Amino acid sequence: MTSLFAIVDGNNFYASCERVFNPELEGKPVVVLSNNDGAVIARSNEAKALGIRMGVPAFEIKDLVRKHDIQVLSSNYELYGDMSRRVVDTLLHFTPHLEVYSIDESFLDLGNFYNVNLQDYARTMKDTVRLWTGIPVAVGVAPTKTLAKVANRISKKSAKANGVLVLTDERHIEEALKRTEVGDVWGIGSRYARKLATFGITTAWQLRNVTDAFAKKHLTVVGLRTVRELRGMACIDLEMIPASKQNICTSRSFGSTLTDLGDIKGALATHTVRCATKLRAQNSCAGVLTVFLETSRFNDPSQTYFNSRTVKLDCPTSSEVELLHCAMDALRNIYREGYRYKKTGIILQDIVPDNQVQLNLLSSPNIDRDMKLMQTLDKLRDRFGHKSVRYGVQGVKEEWALKQENVSPCYTTRLEDILKVRS
DNA sequence: TCTGGGGTCCTAGGACCC
């Protein structure tokens, strides 16, 4: 074996972030809710022990919350994002070969670390992250990313492993795969798990032993790669430099339902500005834009409405001014009176690097002026927050604003919050 | 009353071209 990967992930990450700055949450069941306080997206171990499942709607656990004094928090992505950066900064002290896989997970390529004591090394990583950031993490180490994921999973469940598991020995790998359900393998979701069960395949070990032809036929080439990774053959490389996005989407449910076009415009305008800001942050322009508007999916079918409009721009752009015009036109097009709307959003597609945009005769005559304006706005928002400058159409009342009943302070990123907490 | 918000990749099938 020549390859070696580690995956380090934060335990119950959002709940742990909250605990770092609010020690009263320690030892208590904690759940963090999605936007609009809709559903549970993170749970402390104590909350898991009470049987609270991932994704369960908040209203369904009301009784449990009262009975067990569960601490229920709105999500605070500004805080979690900053804590995530701190964890990554810490891990970079161990190796520069790091891929930020998600807000709470990083893969590390330990390529030629076979000569070090991996157990000690992984344990030191875990302890250092805890010491420097306050975040508890688990570390899985194995010859492939998929096997490292398996190791990481078991490390959290096994008291003996206590958050660190190195799987390099063939016998240990076999044992680990035999006690891993096939649906818990990275890349095998619930649909594939159900399908595999019809062939009698229920464990990761059984999946590892299917033929290549079987894997390709039933799980496509993606699944074949997973099977090979389970065999110890590294097929998925570390991606140190994040690829620029091919689609950028910004959407939110409204805090309550909206019927008025003006209010919906305000929401969509704000999403469009955010989306365009993301687009410029990766130095890209978009050639196509889609706007959608929908009622609640849980409505009575006679009161359900979904529509979208896709618009091809004359020339790819990153100008909010242009995108706002198009988005508002599209919205006017799909808006129908008489529905209670729950969500709108914008998707930017056909994304190209901004230095590859071919200007044509139809390009906005104001392109230079727009770009200077965008640069200024980006700087202002970067310094004073995204609410510091706004367009008229965004409105000021924000009828659509998120419902967030119990959001924690931004302990690490906002001066006013820091001062408030200290006093 | 209340149910998240992002992304990626692959495949099949139709349109179209020569």
Add this chain to the structure above:
DNA sequence: TCTGGGGTCCTAGGACCC
């Protein structure tokens, strides 16, 4: 009357991830 076959591009749908 005979009515092919290969290639490309696009899209919708389905699967997955966090």
